[in-house]
Amino acid sequence: MIARSTGGILVLICIVILAGCGGSNFADLETYTAEVDARPSTPIEPLPPFEQVQPFAYQAGGKRQPFESPVLVRKVGRQQGV
Incomplete structure (x- = not known):
């Protein structure tokens, strides 16, 4: 019974904390995201070719x-004796 009420209290506390984090004032974030999306994308440079390494046989x-x-x-x- 106590564990059940403790679990309910923890769930209620989590809901209250998450509700406090919410809000719809993200205008500055949406503006920045639109700004970044509007930038022209630059192509990514290809990777340099890998140099071939000679295999080495360990002889020891x-x-x-x-x-x-x-x-x-x-x-x-x-030993002395026998």
């Missing part, structure tokens, strides 16, 4: 990946 497939942390390799000496 077996090496360490450039964005991974390097692995620390330690040299282990021979």
